[in-house]
Amino acid sequence: MKFSLNIVFALLIVSTVLVISSSYIQHQNSKQRKESISQVTHTYKVIQTSTYLISLMKDMETGQHGFIITGDSSFLEPYYDAKEDITQALDTLTGLVRENNRQALLMQNHIEPIIRKKQEFLDHSLSTFNRHGQDSSMNLISAKTGKTYMDTLRVLMNDLSQHERYLLNLHNEEYEKGNEREDLIRLGSMILIVITSASAFLALYNKQRQNRALLYDLEEANSILEQKVSDRTAEIGRKNEETLRLNEELKQNIEELKVVHTRLIELNYEKDHFLGIASHDLKSPVSGLLRLIEVMKVDNPNRQASDLQYLGYMEDACINMQRLIENLLDINKIEHGSTEINVQKVPLNKILDRLSNEFTPIAMKKNITLRIAQSSEAIYTDEDVLVRILENLLSNAIKFSYPEKEVTLKVHLSDGNVIFEIIDHGLGIRNEDLPRIFTKFERLNNKPTAGEGSTGLGLSIVKELIPLINGEISVSSKVAEGTTFKVILPA
Structure with missing residues (x-):
């Protein structure tokens, strides 16, 4: 089975992503672990404080019952101690559940009012004992109003504690799921890393084989190229010798052409000089011939038509000759720059x-x-x-x-x-x-x-x-x- 480098790179990327994801999830789980510990501590504090509150209420109730039954004021010591601690415990519990809207409302709307009512009932029974005697206060206790308050408080505290345990369970379940995801990703990362490593090894092995084959082909091609270069070098040497020979011939031809060119310039100058002289020398005779033809026409106007026709031909020929001479003179002046x-x-x-x-x-x-x-x-x-x-x-x-x-x-x-x-x-x-x-x-x-x-x-x-x-x-x-x-x- 052959693995291309692209596949290896893809597997490396995927495994890297999984490792990063695993690290991120591990980090999140670490945070959740800390939060879980904090949540457990918080839950136990809530349960402990709520239990402590009920215990304090029981202490107040016990002190109340002992004093009313015996009339011994020593029973009031735990009563007043518990009463002082209840305020502090209540503030502590309220602070613990402040961030949970449901628990905070339960404290504010139900638990705190029932505690206040219970305290007011206990204080009222003591004041009744002091004003009206034991029988009146016993009648209040027999009415079981205090018991009702206490039972209600237990139910509310139990609800508060149960909800805290419920929140703790939810947090723990999420934490466990995170651990499971982390384990799965770690396992997947390890598997992919193993597959990637094996694939990379196979790909590199195949690539090495290909490189060896290419190196062998390259050496063969290099050997052939060296032979061709050697042959071409020899051919270039021969062509250089031929080029040198042709250059010598070319130099000789150039020298000959220079001689011919110089001779042509001389001949052209001689030609122009001759044309200038010839044209100039012809100009006067032709002009004279034209004047003679004009005189012949004027001298005998009664000439025959054929004679006049011949004179016209002669005149046209002279005019053409005169124009040709003028053109030759112009060309000669232009070429010599003497215009x-x-x-x-x-x-x-x-x-x-x-x-x-x-x-x-x-x-x-x-x-x-x-x-x-x-x-x-x-x-x-x-x-x-x-x-x-x-x-x-x-x-x-x-x-x-x-x-x-x-x-x-x-x-x-x-x-x-x-x-x-x-x-x-x-x-x-x-x-x-x-x-x-x-x-x-x-x-x-x-x-x-x-x-x-x-x-x-x-x-x-x-x-x-x-x-x-x-x-x-x-x-x-x-x-x-x-x-x-x-x-x-x-x-």
């Missing part, structure tokens, strides 16, 4: 008119209505940078809008800021493509609606130029409905 910012007060209408003159012909060629708002306000900013930002945004809006649609540039003031909104009704941009639109050379799936070229530089330039004039830019778009770019600048 100069010249903040001054600029009338908004000056910028808006400049944009209208530049992009209205381009929009008309695609049959797109361009609406540019007017504003009498002024802004403190770099005019050239702001124009480059708005040029790129308007160029994109027209480039990706369908014919017979509108492109709108709105301007308004709000909370000390100037807000530009460029709104088109073109292809729109998918949500997943929005994070990529400001990346350099990024080309989305959307294509310009009239087959115009797109380098993917315009929006990236806008993104780089905006912080230079302390601005912010945001975009919202719906596919097939259009796109809105919002530029916020401090006024």
Whole structure:
């Protein structure tokens, strides 16, 4: 039979409770024993005092009878001695039964009055003897009134004593029951302690066996673990050697990458330098070519339609080339941190008119209505940078809008800021493509609606130029409905 530690603990708790209960009951029984001794003493005092009272009454009665019969006054000595002692004995008995309401009432309402009446009767018989002689007093004795008082007193005293014995018996019975309970609890405690001790021994024995088995398993597991640790240590050693070898290779690769990186930086610088020079050198010839095309248009207004069409193609190509050159120059300046910012007060209408003159012909060629708002306000900013930002945004809006649609540039003031909104009704941009639109050379799936070229530089330039004039830019778009770019600048 197996005993769990929980059962042993439960038995220990129960036995402890029983021992405590036994101690408590023993303490209570000790108190009851003292109370019983006190009760016995009290009962015997009550019985003794009541018997003494009756004896004193008998002494008074005997002295009374002896004096009346013989006329010898020596019989009155015990009479008066008893009379004096009766008062003290009566007070003693009253004090003994004071705490018991029933006994106290018996004393107060019956015993004391009957004693007083008996004393009064005895005193009256003596006074009758002295006044009227022996015959009159003998007649009083013959009337048996004194006997009646005495018999009643005996009955009352007997009742008082019997009730005291009854109370004593009740107390003794309770005391005996307490002893029996104490014996039972002691016996139960001993039995439980024996059972608990045996259970604890068996539980500890079983636990010891389990511990031995666990210790054996632990030693086996420890041996296996030591072997695994040894194997793993050897493997780690091999891997450390491999790691060291790879680290050496990595260091070598890093050195090679540093060399390549340095070379790439040099090549990138050379590329930027070349692009800057090339763009700058191309800017003047392209501008000259545009002026030549304008002169050719003005010089002979009666040219054939096909000639004018070819001149238009050439003009568009030159304008695109000019914008590409300007973008390349902007990128080169931004990457080299050489963009100069010249903040001054600029009338908004000056910028808006400049944009209208530049992009209205381009929009008309695609049959797109361009609406540019007017504003009498002024802004403190770099005019050239702001124009480059708005040029790129308007160029994109027209480039990706369908014919017979509108492109709108709105301007308004709000909370000390100037807000530009460029709104088109073109292809729109998918949500997943929005994070990529400001990346350099990024080309989305959307294509310009009239087959115009797109380098993917315009929006990236806008993104780089905006912080230079302390601005912010945001975009919202719906596919097939259009796109809105919002530029916020401090006024």
